[in-house]
Amino acid sequence: MSLNFNNNNRxxxxxxxxxxxxxxxxxxxxxxxxxxxxxxxxxxxxxxKTRIQISAEYGKLGMGxxxxxxxxxxxxxxxxxxxxxxxxxxxxxxxxxxxLYEPCKIAFGCTTPETTTFIKKFAAGSAAGALGSLAGNxxxxxxxKMMAAxxxxxxxxxxxxxxxxxxxxxxxFYRGIDSNIARxxxxxxxxxxxxxxxxxxxxxxxxxxxxxxxxxxxxxxxxGFFMTCTVSPFDMVR
Numbered sequence: 001m002s003l004n005f006n007n008n009n010r011x012x013x014x015x016x017x018x019x020x021x022x023x024x025x026x027x028x029x030x031x032x033x034x035x036x037x038x039x040x041x042x043x044x045x046x047x048x049k050t051r052i053q054i055s056a057e058y059g060k061l062g063m064g065x066x067x068x069x070x071x072x073x074x075x076x077x078x079x080x081x082x083x084x085x086x087x088x089x090x091x092x093x094x095x096x097x098x099x100l101y102e103p104c105k106i107a108f109g110c111t112t113p114e115t116t117t118f119i120k121k122f123a124a125g126s127a128a129g130a131l132g133s134l135a136g137n138x139x140x141x142x143x144x145k146m147m148a149a150x151x152x153x154x155x156x157x158x159x160x161x162x163x164x165x166x167x168x169x170x171x172x173f174y175r176g177i178d179s180n181i182a183r184x185x186x187x188x189x190x191x192x193x194x195x196x197x198x199x200x201x202x203x204x205x206x207x208x209x210x211x212x213x214x215x216x217x218x219x220x221x222x223x224g225f226f227m228t229c230t231v232s233p234f235d236m237v238r
Contacts, residue, residue: 093136
């Protein structure tokens with residue numbers, strides 16, 4: 001009698017969890033939507049970072065000096081150069097690298113707490129990152145070219161794409177794909193695995209709920225720190 005009760009109770013829990021879990025398309029859509037909103041606000045930082053990375057002159061100015069020079073010579077709006085390409089990149093790359101993480105975890109055998117190791121989570125994050133990078137690389141190339149363009153005129157995404165295709169063909173859109181995939185694998189593997197691990201640590205240390213906003217915040221901060229440390233070298237060579 002007790003055994004039947006336990007089995008029925010376990011089945012009910014599993015059924016409830018399955019029913020409450022968002023579908024794959026929902027996960028991808030939510031990840032992409034959140035990423036598009038986020039990149040709209042942080043894009044100016046990306047423009048400044050790109051200018052510093054590709055130019056020794058901007059590198060000497062530093063972040064504040066680069067921002068001041070761009071605003072004075074090109075206008076404030078120039079800090080959003082290439083934001084439309086960034087939207088398309090996030091809608092493809094980020095939606096897949098985040099939305100495919102859970103399915104990849106299952107594919108790597110992360111079905112119980114005992115089988116969900118850090119290495120498997122890192123591998124799942126890396127696989128999802130690689131798939132996302134394949135989809136988003138063309139928009140990443142366009143975004144970088146548009147952010148690097150100096151002058152008050154903001155280049156259009158269509159014009160940049162036409163110029164790139166005319167000069168380099170379809171291969172131009174996948175320029176740097178090897179380094180981008182490597183970067184995406186390290187970035188997403190580190191981010192997702194460290195986020196999962198940090199969440200468990202925060203919950204066990206503080207006693208907060210796993211779905212608490214504070215738990216999510218501190219786990220994300222920890223994951224972001226380790227992600228930045230591991231991915232920075234790839235940002236310099238991609």
